[in-house]
Amino acid sequence: MPKSKVRKKTVYTPPPRKQTAQAARAAGPSSPIYVGVMLGFMLLGLVWLVVNYLAGDKIGFMIALGGDGTGFNYNFVVGFALIIIGLLMTMKWR
Template identity: 65%
Template structure:
């Protein structure tokens, strides 16, 4: 069987006038206060849930909120976890 001919193609290069190089500023590490706030929000949510379980019926504000205490505690913890996405 005869061997097929191989075509030589030049690789495609984009025209230089269509692309302008853009310098991207590299993001540095997060500020230590950001990390402290992030961890504080997560721990505050955890503490809210623990206090609700242990003494929720003895604290007037928590007894008035009822099951909303779970929403508050989990919202605080999720807020802290969402902050971890911006942590560098």
């Protein structure tokens, strides 16, 4: 039986990559100030919620935000918004 001819395959060479200035620059670690602000937002939100529970009915601006029990309590919105801002900042933290 006759043998079939073996075909030679060309070696694959990937196309040359173009490096942009932005891709060539490696991102370094985050500034300690950024980390401090990030943690500060989270802690401030936590402190806001704790103070709202413990003494919210005695603090004037917290009563104005709805801490008197008659309507919607915006203190929860402020506290959780501060915590969420801090958590969103963690996505940019390196």
